[in-house]
Amino acid sequence: MVDDSPLLALSNVRVMADEACILDLPALTIPAGESAAILGANGSGKSTLVKLIARQLYPAWGADVRIFGQDSWNVFDLRKLLGIVSSTMQLDFDAEPPLEVLDCVVSGFFASRGLWAHQSYTQDMVDVSVAALGDVGAQHLIGRSMASLSTGEARRVLIARALAHRPRALLLDEPCAGLDPAARHHFLDMLRGVARSGVALLLITHHIEEILPEIDRIVMLRGGRLDRDGAKADLLTGDSLTRLFGLPMMVTERHGWYQADIHP
Numbered sequence: 001m002v003d004d005s006p007l008l009a010l011s012n013v014r015v016m017a018d019e020a021c022i023l024d025l026p027a028l029t030i031p032a033g034e035s036a037a038i039l040g041a042n043g044s045g046k047s048t049l050v051k052l053i054a055r056q057l058y059p060a061w062g063a064d065v066r067i068f069g070q071d072s073w074n075v076f077d078l079r080k081l082l083g084i085v086s087s088t089m090q091l092d093f094d095a096e097p098p099l100e101v102l103d104c105v106v107s108g109f110f111a112s113r114g115l116w117a118h119q120s121y122t123q124d125m126v127d128v129s130v131a132a133l134g135d136v137g138a139q140h141l142i143g144r145s146m147a148s149l150s151t152g153e154a155r156r157v158l159i160a161r162a163l164a165h166r167p168r169a170l171l172l173d174e175p176c177a178g179l180d181p182a183a184r185h186h187f188l189d190m191l192r193g194v195a196r197s198g199v200a201l202l203l204i205t206h207h208i209e210e211i212l213p214e215i216d217r218i219v220m221l222r223g224g225r226l227d228r229d230g231a232k233a234d235l236l237t238g239d240s241l242t243r244l245f246g247l248p249m250m251v252t253e254r255h256g257w258y259q260a261d262i263h264p
């Protein structure tokens, strides 16, 4: 039976830091199978929301945080349903000791950084990992060390590491950070393939240019609160982005892609 519990269901969420409330979300639900972009300016609470979903921080008492219907998770259970990739994660994989690309993906099955003598991996894990690298256009990188890869290449490998578990959804935190325009174009194209394969995407960004045509729902955060939540065509407008970023903005749309410019 397919579980149709929402990908994400938050209620009464308040996250406190230094006695201030940095995230205040009375209610937010993203249905299973729906892709959404969470958009906000610097300091609007996006990373705090990512940490909340990844169980790296906990909300104040009284909150309910459910991912695919469950409110208590260990890391093994969570990543089978929701893969999480952020640019900061990448730093761990670039560091010493060197880590080979395929080992990086296979070790995802053990939630470890690299393979250790006591971990007995199977041929199936290797095959699935090679296929996942193929899906993101990174199979040719097998044999290289993570530290030798470009930012875009390393990010593809981490997406393969997440996809190897065949998750129902991927949470991508600023996935295009550090990519040049060409690398970003190819990377977004690859992500479109992931979305079309049936994996829901939760894209956290402050760039509307990165919102894939496959994403219809926009959740806007401002000052740690939900500012607006709705359909892309209704929300990606000059008025709502002017309010979100605090600067006059104008928006253009072409073939399902949006672009924002500061109003002259």
Ligand SMILES: Nc1ncnc2c1ncn2[C@@H]1O[C@H](COP(=O)(O)OP(=O)(O)OP(=O)(O)O)[C@@H](O)[C@H]1O
Pocket: 017, 018, 022, 040, 041, 042, 043, 044, 045, 046, 047, 048, 049, 206, 224
């Ligand atoms: N540990 C903390 N102590 C105090 N304030 C914090 C702490 N963590 C976050 N904040 C504050 O909470 C607010 C939201 O931070 P958060 O990192 O979630 O924003 P963001 O939307 O991810 O920003 P950016 O786009 O710059 O990464 C910011 O004003 C930040 O200074």
